[in-house]
Amino acid sequence: MRSWLERLVINLTSSMKLRGKIVLFYGLVVFIPTVILGFGAGYLNVKNVRSNYMLTINEAVRQTTQNVEFRKQSYDLLVTRTGTDGELISRLAETYENMVDQLASVNYVNRSFQVTSRYLPGIVDFRIYHENPDLVEDGGLLWRPANRSLAGMNELSWYRSVMNSDFVSQWFSTPRSTNQLIVSRKITNANGYAFGAIYMLLDYNSAFGEVMxxxxxxxxxxxxxxxxxxxxxxxxxxxxxxxxxxxxxxxxxxxxxxxxxxxxxxxxxxxxxxxxxxxxxxxxxMKQLEEQSTRTVYSIIAITVVFLFISMFLVLIVMKNVVMRVRKLGVRMSNIADGDFGVSIQSENRDEVGELEIMFNQMTGKLGNLLEMLSSVKLKEKESSFRALQAQINPHFIYNSLSLLQWRASDQGDQYQVETIEALTTFYRFALNNTSNVTLIKHELEHVRAYLDIQMLRYPERVRVEWDIDEDVLEFYSIKLILQPIVENAYIHGRIFTRRDACIVIGIKRSNNEIHFSVKDNGVGMDPAMLSNIRNGEKTGSDNGFGLSNIRERLVLYFGNVGKMRIESTLEVGTTVTIELPVCKNKPHIQLEG
CATH class of the missing domain: 3.30.450.20 (PAS domain)
Known part of the structure; x- marks a missing residue:
């Protein structure tokens, strides 16, 4: 499905230029979805704002109602508790014969209700009215109704209206001021008989002002x-x-x-x-809701428009930048087609076109280098032909000469010379064999053994050689002359023969599909600067034939990135050279350079 869709899009836009494709992509992927999402988000946001606003209003109404009801019930509870107090009713209904009993009732009222009247905020005045002629009026909590002023109204009229009302409890504002409320309640027994009335004057601001x-x-x-x-x-x-x-x-x-x-x-x-x-x-x-909804819609529209303008501006910049750079790249390619390989493009961007520009510069550089290499190769071919003529000395002449010397030394009983000449014969037979640049690993070992035999004769009993060879690797192929130059470096540059307990360890091991060669010595080693130069392929010291750089180049030539050589060395400790190459059951060949 995905492949079919990709082919369909490519076929539909194949006749369009890059600029048109970018504009079409922007319209389908950015512009149209943004407009649709903007309107959809606006609608849903307005709906959500309205819903949340209504929930907020309902919750505010609920909380406000609870607050008002709590305050009203608090004051109602106070007057109800007072108006239904059994002891108070019995004392208001009692017939008093002496002043002591009256004082006892006054003390009871003051002790029971004076503190109670202070429980709640906003109580300005709290009175208990009665009509018992035997009970005194103390002017504090106990009062008898009389023809006098009470909160802007006649006290006696208020008392009669309360006692004659069908309601036990009443609330109303004072006639003289809207800053005060009056709460009245009959004092009744269980049978509903009234013995008096409770008058409670409230400060409106303390009671309901905060809520209202x-x-x-x-x-x-x-x-x-x-x-x-x-x-x-x-x-x-x-x-x-x-x-x-x-x-x-x-x-x-x-x-x-x-x-x-x-x-x-x-x-x-x-x-x-x-x-x-x-x-x-x-x-x-609801004006605030409408204003908030309008602001939300305008905000979403403004954000959508600003986003579209910014995105269009950025797309135009990117489109101009990409198209211009692609056209510039096309002009440079035309220059190469005309044979000008010195052209290049200055790239300052890290995007895909920038990578293409970098690869273009690399390509032009490589093409120029290839032309130079072709010219150089032609010159080297002529030089090699001349050197080949000079090198056409029959190796059998050298072998026959060495055999003659070995025969004369044997006749004279000089065993030292016999062993030396025999080692030289083995060494040069391998080194002068120019028929192939690859060999079996066992032949490479014979060559390095011959070299070590010569050095042993030169420096007898000074250097110990240890071998760590897997027998199953001997029949695999390797390039020639990769061990002997490293061992030679141990003698010439590492001066292994001057070291106490001198030792060279030569190892060949197989690890999966790789063969690891290693030569480790405890010679004088190298300082970090020299080690860095050798690792970087820079020439140091005198040339010693097939050096380390030559080995590294031939590894790359035959095995590419798979052929590796690592060098580790510490001054006055020694040097270890490790070579890795793939297992080759057949002769490897030179790889084409990429």
Missing amino acids: NQPFNGMGSLFLLDENDNVVAASDRSMLGKPVELTPLSKVWPGVDHAENITDASEYFAVRHISGGWKVASLIQ
Whole structure:
């Protein structure tokens, strides 16, 4: 499926130029999806904002209702506890014959209810009214109703209205001020008979001001309605004491029970019922929601437009940069086709086109080098032909001469000369065999043994040689002259024969599909500078024939990156040379250079 789709896209855009392909790709992959996602995100965000806003409003209404109900219940509980206190009722109904009993009742009232009246904040005045002619009026908590002023109203009229009311408990604001509320309650026994009334004057700000002032962050109105739908508390204090029909709730109030709706004026209206048949009504403006939704839509549109402009600007820059550089690359290729191999492109970018420019420069450099190499090879071919003529000395002449010398030394009984000449014969028979540059590993070992025999005759009993050879590697092939030059370096440069307990360890091991050659000596070693020069292929010291650089070059020539040589050396400790090459059951051949 993927391959089919790729072929389809390539076929459809094969006739288009690179600029058109980039524009088409931008439109299909960036522009159109961004517009669609922008509108979709705007719609979902507005919907989510509206949903979250409504949840927030409902939660605010719920918490506000709970707060108002808790405060009302706290004050109701106080007057209810006082109005149903059995001891208080019995003392108010008692007939007193002396002052001592009256003082006892006064002390009981002060002791029981003076502290109680201070439990809650905002209680300005707390009184217990009674009509018992035998019980005194102390002017503190115990009072008898009389024709006098009480919070802007007639005390006797207030008392009679409470006692004649069908309700046990009443809340209303004072006539003289909207900053105070009056809570009244009959003092009744279990049979409902009234013995007096409780008067509690509240500071409006302490009781409900914190809840009612600026509700919902100033975006709405809050009303506390009693069982008769009269306003007991409101965020607009001018509404206190008014029936609901004279408030802003009048348009949505008829027939309301437990309502939640949005008015024609884009206001959210909610009613919550609390204890005693009271209600908490909320009227919240939705203007903030509409403004927030509008800001969200405009923000998403602005972000989408800015993103599209920025992306279009960047695409134009990239398109101009890529197309221009591709065209420049085409011009340079035309120059190469005309035979100018000295051209190059200045690349300052690390992108794919930059990599192509770097590879182009590398290609032109290699082409130039190849031309120089071809010229050099032709010159070297002529020089090699001349040297080949000079080197056409029959190796059998050398072998016959050495055999003659060996025969004369044998006749004279000079065994030292016989062994020396025999070692030289073996050494040169291998070295002068120019028929092939590869050999079996066992022949390479015979050659290095012959060289060591010569050195042993030269430096008798000075150097110990240890061999660590796997027998199964002897029939594999290797390039010639990779061990003897390393051993020779141990004598010439490592001066192994001057060292105490001098030792050379020669090892050949097979590891999977590789053969590892190693020559380790405890000669004088090398300092870090010389070791670095040798590792980098730089020439140091005098030439000794087939040196380490020559071995490294021939390894690469025959085995590529698989042929490796590593050199480790420490001054006054010794040197270890390791060679790795693949297992070759057949003769390896020179590889073509990539």
